[in-house]
Structures are given as structure tokens and as C-alpha cells.
Amino acid sequence: MERALKDKKAICFFVLPALIWFCLIALLPVFQSAGYSLLDWDGIGDAKLIGVSNYVKMFGDPLFFKAVWNSILLAAASVFIQLPISMVLALVLAGGVRGENFYRNAFFVPVIISGTIIAHLWMKIYHPSYGLLNIGLEALGLASLKREWLGSEGTALVACFVPMVWQYIGYHMLLFYSAAKSISPEIIEAAQVDGATRFQTAWRVIIPMIVPMIKACVIFAIIGSLKSFDLIYILTNGGPVHASEVPSLLMYKKIFISNEYGYASAIAIFIILECLLFTFIVQKIFNHIQKD
């Protein structure tokens, strides 16, 4: 058996298909992107090596900054609005309520539906004349608040955030919930015997014990926001007048509309590095919290 497990042919047979597939399709292209980002290339003509000019151009481009800023706002909305809502729901459900499973299943439904469908559905919700939102406002006597949510520069970005936050509340709720459920019941009972209210138990006992999961969720929420594409692509395509532009969408347009392959690759590299940087920062912050 020892010999069988050291058989070189068998090792190659088992590991090479996956390894080659992964390296060629996922890993190598990252280096290619880095290479492209140094080129002036439209995909058809000759490519010209221009060094870091694309990066210089990128950091001087107000549109790029706007896109990055929008994605950071989205990340902030996810962390400071979506996650707290998810946390409250998770703690309430994990604390035991009648119909716990029903609620959990219901909250989770939007998570599994494709972003395309969610986006088209919300387009109808935002429809200026027949959309749920404007009709609802009118019914509540708030007709003065009616507007073209996706078509006005002032509201387009927020209108894109709402469905994104809405869709993934259930996802983070589930993660917090399963973390809270894995705490041994004795610990929670002990707290309650000591006279802690439900709120105190949640705040002083449960939340500190699920910090690792909170860290994971913060990282998911931030990275998901920095890479967001589907919903905005359909809802506004970055408009009006780039009011809801985000980096992935900008990159996509640079590739398929204006054929600026070099510049698009510089944006791609920026997105990767930005995600790594934010992951690193969140790790550091949480290490600090966990030490205290």
C-alpha cells in the first residue's frame, strides 16, 4: 500500500487535470492582466508597451475615482446597514421564536435567486408610473416623494444599493445564525441564570463569541461590494451621467465598448489589489478587537 500511495503515475493522474485546468484558466490570466495593463492595445492592432501610463491615466481619471468611491459607499452600506439588520434577525431567531425555521427559510429566499431576475424585478418596482414604490408612496399620501428613482442622478446610486442590501440580508443572517446556534446552550443558560436579559446575553455573551464569523461577513460584504456588477449593469448601467458607476462596470465598458484593453486591465489589477488591501485592513482591525 505504501508503494501504491507513492506511485508517481497515480499522483500525476489524480492531481494534474485539476492543477493544469486551474492554473491555465484562473491563475495565469492574472499575470496576463498585469502584463496587458502595461500596454496600449485595442485588441486588434499592434500592442505597444507604454509602462505604467495606464495607471497614471487611471489615477488622474475623475470617473475612475467616482466609480471607486461609489463602490466604497456600497461597502459601507453593506457593513453598517445590511450586517446590523442581519445580526438582529439572526439573534432574534437563534434566541428561539415560534416559527424559527419558517422565518429563516423566508428571509433566505432572495439569496438564491439570480441577480439578473432581482434586477429586472426591482426595475419594475422603481418604474416611474406603475412601479410598486411610487404607487405605494401615492397610496400613503406621499405623492410629493414620487420620482424617477433610477433616472435621477441624486437617487440612482441609492436605488441600486437597496436591492443589493435587500438580497443578501438573508445570507448574512444565516451565517450569524449558524454561528450563534453553535454556541453551547449551557453558556447561554449560565448567563441567564446570572440574571442577564435577552439583550444582555446577546450583547455580552453571543456577539463576542461569534467575532470570527462577524469578521468573515465583513470581509464578504466589502469584497462583494467592491466587485458588484450584475445589479448595477441592469438597473442603470452606471448612469445617469455615471452617477452609479462602479469599477467592475467601468472595466467591462472599457473592454467591450471602447476597446481600451490596457486601461481595462489596469482597472482589473486595481480591483484585485483593492480587495486584498481591504481584507488585510479588516483582518488587522479584528485582530486588534480580538486581543482586547
Added chain:
Amino acid sequence: MKREKTKLKKTGLITTVLLLIVTAIQLFPLYWMFTFSLKSNKEIFGGNIIGLPENWEWDNYVKIFDKAHLGRYLFNSVVVTGFTIVFTLILSAMATYAIVRLKWKLSNAVYFIFLTGMMLSIHAVLLPLFVNMKPLLDTYWALIIPYVAFAMPTAILLMVGSLEALPKELEEAAFIDGANIYRVFWQIIMPLMKPILSTVAILTFLSSWNEMMLAIAFVSGEKYKTITVGVNDMVGKYSTKWGLIGAGLTIATIPTLVLYVFLSKNIQKSLAMGAVKG
């Protein structure tokens, strides 16, 4: 003690109301989509926007299914997702077996290479893949190949964790009985890993069935479009026909919803697991 009880009941009522409101917020848009899928434009523009349909226009479903080739798109999605899942499961399980059980020097290094994939995203390689896969664009492979590559890191991470926890006795006994390594893998390891394989299958299903960026960029011909892109086109074509769009969106949602009804527990467990390990 008595006071304690009444207090619990009170929070119970407020909590219930709160939970019901959240349930409504999470589900109402979907319910609304279903109701307007059964209405005619006349009814919607005539003022019945929120209520139940007066005439249930099931015809909307028949019409849009035919007109927008939704059957074709659903079939394509099944093909792409199906192949993606099969390749992901087999290749990842094989690599996992080599990493966990076989004895070679570079196994940790190879495992580490796969793990770096956790930090990559499809966005970052959109353009290079578009260039590299030119001959494959507008085929099923244009989507299957990258979906598998990006599903493997999570798959391998989850599978390694699970295989490490499995006892070796069965394999050892099989070797003693004279089975070769390929049979041990196929007849002993694969069945033992069934639970984690189903978790990976669910995660892979959701990510490839719902993926949009590559699906739009790499497949433009009618013949190989997946349902996400098909729905997108449909909305563009019938933008003013609410009933038809609603019906199309509902049809596109049904496969995932049916799956969810039967597997909600497994789906939630899989997503939670994928997150914990990631």
C-alpha cells in the same frame, strides 16, 4: 418568576410583528412579480397594480415561453451548470485524494496554489480569458471551462477538510484485498465523500446558474445563451409588456425555487459551510 414570564410574552408579540414585517419585505417583491405575470397591460395600466389579477392570464406564460425561446435558454443553463458540476466534483475529488492521501513532496505546495484561487475572482480575468478562449467563444465550453476553474478552490478546500476527517481503515482493507489505487478512489473514497460532494454541488449550482458577467460577454449567439442572459434579452424585447416579462421572470425563477423547496436545509447548510471555510 411570574414577572419574567409575562415579560417574555410581551417581547414575543413585538418580535413576531417585526419578523412578519421583515418576511413581507423579503417576499413581497416576489409575490408581486407573480401577480403581475398574470395580468394584462390593460389591467396594470388601468390601476390594478398591487392587487390580485382580475383575469388570470396564464396565456402570458405560454406566449413568453415560446416567443422568447425560454425553453432553449433553460436547456442551455442545465447543460452548462450540469457539466460544470460534474467536472468540478470529479476533478476536485481527484486532486483532494492526491493531496490528502497520496505521499509526495509537493502536496502542500499544490494545495496552497489552489487556495490562492479563493482570492481571485472571475472579474479579474475577464479580458485575458476573452482573448485566450477566442475559438471557444459562443459555445458551452466558453462558460463551463472558467466556471469549473473558479469553483475548484472552494471545492478542494471543503473536500480536503472532509477527507482528512475520514478514517483510513476501509481503504487499507481494500488495498490488502488487492484493489489498485484507481478502484480505491472510485469505489471507496467517492462514496465516502458523498455528503461533501453534495454540498459542493449545491454551491457550484448556485454560482454557475446565476452567473452573468461571463455569460453576457462570452456567449452572444442565440444557440448557447443561458437563462440569465436570455431573460435579459427578453426584457429588452418586450419592455412594455409587463405580463409577459413577469411570466418570463417567474419561469426563470422556478427551477431555483423548486430546488430550494426540496433542499432548503441542505442549501443553507452548504452556503454556511462554504462561508466558514472560505
